[in-house]
Amino acid sequence: MGETHGISRSLCLIKPTGEETLIAVGSYGLQRQAVTAYSVSLEDWNHPLVSVLNDRRHVYFPAAHSAADRRRRPSTPFEDDAFHVAPLNLSGFSDEAVGLLLFAAPPQVVGEVSWFTLVFGQKVDQILRLHALRDGDRRQGRERSLLYSIINAVTDPILLTDTEGRLLIANARALTLFTASEEESEGRRGAVRMNNMLLSSALSSKAIEETGAARRELLLVNPVDGSDLLFELLSTVTDDPRHGTGVVSILRNVSDLRRASEEIEENYRRLRVAEAQSRAERDRLNLIIDSVADPIVVTDAGGATSLMNEPAERMFTMPHRASATEQRWVQANDAHFSSFIAGMLVSADQRRVGEIGLVDPMTGEAMPVEAIAGKILSEHGELTAVVTILHDRREALEKAQLYEQLKQASDELERKIQAATADIAHQNELLRRQAIELEQNSQLKSQFLANMSHEFRTPLNAMLGYTSMMLQGVAGPLDSAAKRQLGRIESNGRHLLAIINEILDISRIEAGRMPLQISTFKIPDLLGDVKSELEPIIMRSKLTVTLDLPKDLKPISSDRQKVKQILLNLLSNALKFTHQGGVTISARRATGERTLSLSVADTGIGIAQVDQEKIFEDFRQLDTSTTRAYGGTGLGLSICRRLAEMLGGQIAVQSTVGKGSMFTLTLPLQGRK
Amino acid sequence: MTRVKLDRPRVLLVDDYPDAREMYSEYLEFSGFDVVEAANGMEALQRAVEEAPDIILMDLSLPVMDGWEATRRLKADERTSRIPVVALTGHALAGISEGAKRAGCDAFVTKPCLPEDLVKEIRKVLEHPSAAASRKTRRSDKHAKTS
Numbered sequence: 001m002g003e004t005h006g007i008s009r010s011l012c013l014i015k016p017t018g019e020e021t022l023i024a025v026g027s028y029g030l031q032r033q034a035v036t037a038y039s040v041s042l043e044d045w046n047h048p049l050v051s052v053l054n055d056r057r058h059v060y061f062p063a064a065h066s067a068a069d070r071r072r073r074p075s076t077p078f079e080d081d082a083f084h085v086a087p088l089n090l091s092g093f094s095d096e097a098v099g100l101l102l103f104a105a106p107p108q109v110v111g112e113v114s115w116f117t118l119v120f121g122q123k124v125d126q127i128l129r130l131h132a133l134r135d136g137d138r139r140q141g142r143e144r145s146l147l148y149s150i151i152n153a154v155t156d157p158i159l160l161t162d163t164e165g166r167l168l169i170a171n172a173r174a175l176t177l178f179t180a181s182e183e184e185s186e187g188r189r190g191a192v193r194m195n196n197m198l199l200s201s202a203l204s205s206k207a208i209e210e211t212g213a214a215r216r217e218l219l220l221v222n223p224v225d226g227s228d229l230l231f232e233l234l235s236t237v238t239d240d241p242r243h244g245t246g247v248v249s250i251l252r253n254v255s256d257l258r259r260a261s262e263e264i265e266e267n268y269r270r271l272r273v274a275e276a277q278s279r280a281e282r283d284r285l286n287l288i289i290d291s292v293a294d295p296i297v298v299t300d301a302g303g304a305t306s307l308m309n310e311p312a313e314r315m316f317t318m319p320h321r322a323s324a325t326e327q328r329w330v331q332a333n334d335a336h337f338s339s340f341i342a343g344m345l346v347s348a349d350q351r352r353v354g355e356i357g358l359v360d361p362m363t364g365e366a367m368p369v370e371a372i373a374g375k376i377l378s379e380h381g382e383l384t385a386v387v388t389i390l391h392d393r394r395e396a397l398e399k400a401q402l403y404e405q406l407k408q409a410s411d412e413l414e415r416k417i418q419a420a421t422a423d424i425a426h427q428n429e430l431l432r433r434q435a436i437e438l439e440q441n442s443q444l445k446s447q448f449l450a451n452m453s454h455e456f457r458t459p460l461n462a463m464l465g466y467t468s469m470m471l472q473g474v475a476g477p478l479d480s481a482a483k484r485q486l487g488r489i490e491s492n493g494r495h496l497l498a499i500i501n502e503i504l505d506i507s508r509i510e511a512g513r514m515p516l517q518i519s520t521f522k523i524p525d526l527l528g529d530v531k532s533e534l535e536p537i538i539m540r541s542k543l544t545v546t547l548d549l550p551k552d553l554k555p556i557s558s559d560r561q562k563v564k565q566i567l568l569n570l571l572s573n574a575l576k577f578t579h580q581g582g583v584t585i586s587a588r589r590a591t592g593e594r595t596l597s598l599s600v601a602d603t604g605i606g607i608a609q610v611d612q613e614k615i616f617e618d619f620r621q622l623d624t625s626t627t628r629a630y631g632g633t634g635l636g637l638s639i640c641r642r643l644a645e646m647l648g649g650q651i652a653v654q655s656t657v658g659k660g661s662m663f664t665l666t667l668p669l670q671g672r673k
Numbered sequence: 674m675t676r677v678k679l680d681r682p683r684v685l686l687v688d689d690y691p692d693a694r695e696m697y698s699e700y701l702e703f704s705g706f707d708v709v710e711a712a713n714g715m716e717a718l719q720r721a722v723e724e725a726p727d728i729i730l731m732d733l734s735l736p737v738m739d740g741w742e743a744t745r746r747l748k749a750d751e752r753t754s755r756i757p758v759v760a761l762t763g764h765a766l767a768g769i770s771e772g773a774k775r776a777g778c779d780a781f782v783t784k785p786c787l788p789e790d791l792v793k794e795i796r797k798v799l800e801h802p803s804a805a806a807s808r809k810t811r812r813s814d815k816h817a818k819t820s
Binding site: 453454455457458459460461462464465466468469472474497 | 690692693696697699700703734762763784785786787788789
């Protein structure tokens with residue numbers, strides 16, 4: 001065609017299927033190097049060659065003579081020479097050109113060129129199609145083997161069966177379940193047969209039910225070890241117009257799944273138990289926390305309160321129907337606590353102890369607390385919470401105050417005791433001095449009494465002496481009246497003398513000036529002395545005085561003079577108050593006791609019961625008339641009792657009015673020295 | 674007064690209380706004694722030497738020189754040591770009679786003492802078989818008996 005039409009150079013560009021580039025496939029009369037490197041991107045819509053391809057019209061580019069000419073035409077291996085571009089159409093009506101034919105020729109060659117390009121285009125198209133078909137086949141083969149390797153990679157058995165249940169395609173896993181060669185063991189083949197039967201029955205019954213995806217369980221036998229395998233059968237009916245209806249089945253092994261679900265159930269159960277335990281734990285913890293009398297507050301890392309026990313709630317939560325004051329208190333508490341926590345959160349301290357001045361919202365009482373806060377850190381060392389315990393310090397403060405008071409009181413007491421001790425020492429000193437003084441006074445008193453007694457006796461001596469002389473008639477005889485009167489003077493003088501003597505005795509006893517002179521003596525001798533000393537009175541009284549003494553009476557150890565004085569007194573009293581009958585003096589040693597009883601019993605006037613104790617008192621006689629009638633000072637018995645006590649003994653009286661009296665002196669056998 | 678009667682025993686009466694002295698003196702004269710008086714111990718010593726009484730009645734509480742001291746001196750003096758001394762006192766305190774005896778008194782009489790009782794005591798002392806002789810022995814006998 002070139003030679004007939006004077007075509008010296010040409011270039012064929014085609015668009016391969018699925019590509020967006022025009023590439024050079026053949027040339028004539030052009031430099032080979034320029035041709036192989038030449039291509040045009042179809043995405044370059046403004047490219048004159050792309051426009052030719054899209055418009056499918058023949059275009060002639062005249063030779064370029066200037067830069068402006070060059071800008072209006074594409075750069076080609078033809079360079080500045082004129083060339084024709086003809087699209088390679090499939091037909092006159094085709095909407096698609098498969099390539100372009102470029103050739104250098106005179107402007108008028110269009111008739112033959114269009115025929116050629118049509119034929120050439122069809123040929124090129126055919127070639128391209130064939131080419132594309134071969135490509136497709138190759139790709140399909142690749143894809144198929146890819147698909148196989150994919151489905152084989154799936155661990156679940158996947159199989160395609162026809163409507164009769166015959167196996168068309170199976171993956172490797174499915175093959176182990178459903179196929180067995182002749183070499184396999186009988187057991188394995190039996191298992192495979194059973195699996196096929198189970199599968200086809202499952203599929204057929206499934207096919208009866210409905211079309212579309214359905215799930216059901218299928219129990220198969222593992223041909224390898226005979227164990228049960230539970231599958232979930234997922235089958236889908238595929239309609240292929242070329243190959244007819246088939247069923248794609250995917251068997252998902254749920255043996256593991258069931259185990260897994262059982263495990264999950266077990267885990268869930270455990271979880272519930274754990275949850276219950278942790279709830280119980282938490283309840284117990286809450287109980288513990290609530291039972292702590294001190295407020296406990298748990299704060300999160302952001303400073304927000306996450307847990308409070310009951311005492312803490314009382315401090316920091318608004319009471320029901322709180323008054324404005326109560327609200328202020330709670331808010332103040334909250335503010336104080338928050339600032340403490342804020343300080344804790346920013347500090348690096350793990351623990352912090354501080355004092356917070358809270359207010360008891362129930363009473364409004366100031367409540368200083370000691371706050372002990374500790375940080376709780378996570379495993380990674382992040383702050384998760386702050387636990388704060390508030391300890392009421394009021395009690396401690398109160399105790400301290402009480403202790404202080406107690407200490408003061410004790411100091412005061414000590415001071416007082418010291419003062420009292422000093423006072424006592426002082427008093428003791430005073431007492432000691434007083435005792436000395438008393439002793440001196442007592443001595444002075446005794447001295448005084450001795451002197452008194454002397455001073456009394458001296459004039460009394462003269463009075464009694466002269467009276468006696470007159471009565472004896474020293475100064476001449478007296479008439480009876482004078483004698484009677486002088487007798488009165490004498491008896492009163494004697495009475496006065498007796499009183500003086502007895503007062504002296506009492507004062508001596510009381511001043512301790514009557515020392516004991518202990519000696520051993522015989523009672524009969526003593527009683528004989530007493531009796532003989534009072535003989536004149538006995539004679540006058542005309543009474544009988546009887547001694548009643550046991551024969552084996554042993555001597556006693558005592559102050560003879562004083563015992564004698566007592567007995568003299570008792571006997572003279574007995575004689576004085578007895579008008580008829582007699583007086584009996586008896587001695588008895590009490591069996592088992594180291595005492596001796598000396599009794600003086602009379603048959604006299606007796607003493608009434610009420611008076612029996614009075615007679616031992618100083619200056620006592622039953623009435624003043626007795627003094628006149630019977631004489632005596634009224635001091636005798638009181639002296640007797642004092643003397644008896646000095647001797648370690650006692651005097652008792654038994655008496656009946658009108659019948660008589662018995663005075664008993666009881667003495668220790670061995671008198672104290 | 675009637676000092677010429679040599680058969681009457683001579684009594685030296687020593688007492689500072691005139692009424693008592695007079696009373697006893699009168700009664701002793703009445704009872705047949707020759708009485709010489711002294712008002713204190715010093716006087717008594719003098720009279721005892723001068724008058725050579727047969728017996729001395731010595732009140733113990735005396736001015737100038739008391740009865741105890743006078744008795745001690747009398748008993749210490751060769752001229753008077755043989756004259757019996759009867760102590761006479763209004764003091765009734767314990768130990769007085771003991772003190773009197775230690776001083777050398779031969780008897781002890783407590784006032785008030787009726788004149789007749791005193792005369793009895795004087796006679797008792799004078800009539801003692803060995804009143805004039807070996808008085809010291811007798812005195813020690815008396816000591817033993819009364820203590």
